Amino acid sequence: GENVEQHPSTLSVQEGDSAVIKCTYSDSASNYFPWYKQELGKRPQLIIDIRSNVGEKKDQRIAVTLNKTAKHFSLHITETQPEDSAVYFCAAGGPRTGKLIFGQGTTLQVKP
Amino acid sequence: NAGVTQTPKFQVLKTGQSMTLQCAQDMNHNSMYWYRQDPGMGLRLIYYSASEGTTDKGEVPNGYNVSRLNKREFSLRLESAAPSQTSVYFCASSETTGGSGNTIYFGEGSWLTVV
Numbered sequence: 001g002e003n004v005e006q007h008p009s010t011l012s013v014q015e016g017d018s019a020v021i022k023c024t025y026s027d028s029a030s031n032y033f034p035w036y037k038q039e040l041g042k043r044p045q046l047i048i049d050i051r052s053n054v055g056e057k058k059d060q061r062i063a064v065t066l067n068k069t070a071k072h073f074s075l076h077i078t079e080t081q082p083e084d085s086a087v088y089f090c091a092a093g094g095p096r097t098g099k100l101i102f103g104q105g106t107t108l109q110v111k112p
Numbered sequence: 113n114a115g116v117t118q119t120p121k122f123q124v125l126k127t128g129q130s131m132t133l134q135c136a137q138d139m140n141h142n143s144m145y146w147y148r149q150d151p152g153m154g155l156r157l158i159y160y161s162a163s164e165g166t167t168d169k170g171e172v173p174n175g176y177n178v179s180r181l182n183k184r185e186f187s188l189r190l191e192s193a194a195p196s197q198t199s200v201y202f203c204a205s206s207e208t209t210g211g212s213g214n215t216i217y218f219g220e221g222s223w224l225t226v227v
Contacts, residue, residue, distance in 0.1 A: 009152065034215070043202065043218040044155065089154060098162055098209035099145075099170065100216060102155040 002027045004092050006103025013080050014111050021106045023090035024072040030094040033066060033073045038087045038105075047088075048075070080110045114138055116219035118203040124225045125193045133188040133222050135203030143206045144186035145170075145216065146178060148199040155202065161186055162209050193226045200224070 003026040013019050023033075034049035050057045050064045050073065057064050061080075066073040073092075077084055087107050093100040118135045125131055137144065145160040147170075157170030159178040167178050175197060177189045186205075190197055203219040 006154070043220050045218070046215050049215070091155075093209075099157060099160055099168075101157070101171070102147075104152060104154040 002101045004090060004101050004103040006090050006106055008106060009104065010107045012109045012111065015080060015082060017080055019077045019080055019108055021075045021088055022072060023103050025092040027092065027094060028071065030092040032093045034091050035064060035075050036089040038089065044089060082110050082112050084108060085110045116203055116205055116217055118219035118222055120222060122223045124227060126227060127194060129193050130191050131193065133201055135187060135219060136185045137205040139205060141205040141207050143209045145204040146188045147202045147204060148172065149202060150199050158188065195226045198224060198226045
């Protein structure tokens with residue numbers, strides 16, 4: 001079945017450094033790739049998404065890149081701040097299944 | 113506009129007991145979902161309803177049943193709870209199925225412990 005692998009499972013960076021989280025997916029028909037941020041004890045919330053007709057998308061300090069040939073996509077956070085500390089989930093979905101499959105999550109810690 | 117509301121927020125069950133998690137959305141969304149979240153396992157789809165009147169199994173449906181009561185409400189039932197069902201459960205909704213590029217909005221979560 002469909003599968004999304006996410007790495008690393010934990011990531012610790014100094015404030016101001018960049019953080020990169022990578023995901024690979026198995027279903028070549030996937031065409032929608034959102035990223036969710038979940039703060040401790042709260043619900044996951046969408047922070048950025050990308051569709052398969054776009055290779056890169058930016059929103060202030062966050063960006064997502066997509067390589068459809070290799071079936072992987074990445075989240076880039078620049079100039080990290082302590083409030084970026086959270087669990088980040090990637091997901092992939094497409095018209096064939098009509099549902100999102102999530103990665104296992106990455107716990108990001110930004111040290112002041 | 114409350115978004116996605118789920119109840120209860122916390123529940124402790126004994127093995128073998130049954131319970132129903134309730135979920136309602138006020139965004140006029142067609143699609144609704146139930147996920148469970150376990151440490152290191154991410155968010156795993158239990159069941160989903162692409163539209164009113166339809167339900168489909170997700171990745172981990174065993175031990176659960178669902179009912180799409182109407183367009184707003186989607187409930188999850190544990191018929192005979194087991195300790196392996198201890199988890200955080202999230203209800204979610206989207207305008208249409210999430211794989212089509214529509215944002216999924218999550219409820220606040222329900223913490224369930226089975227002892």
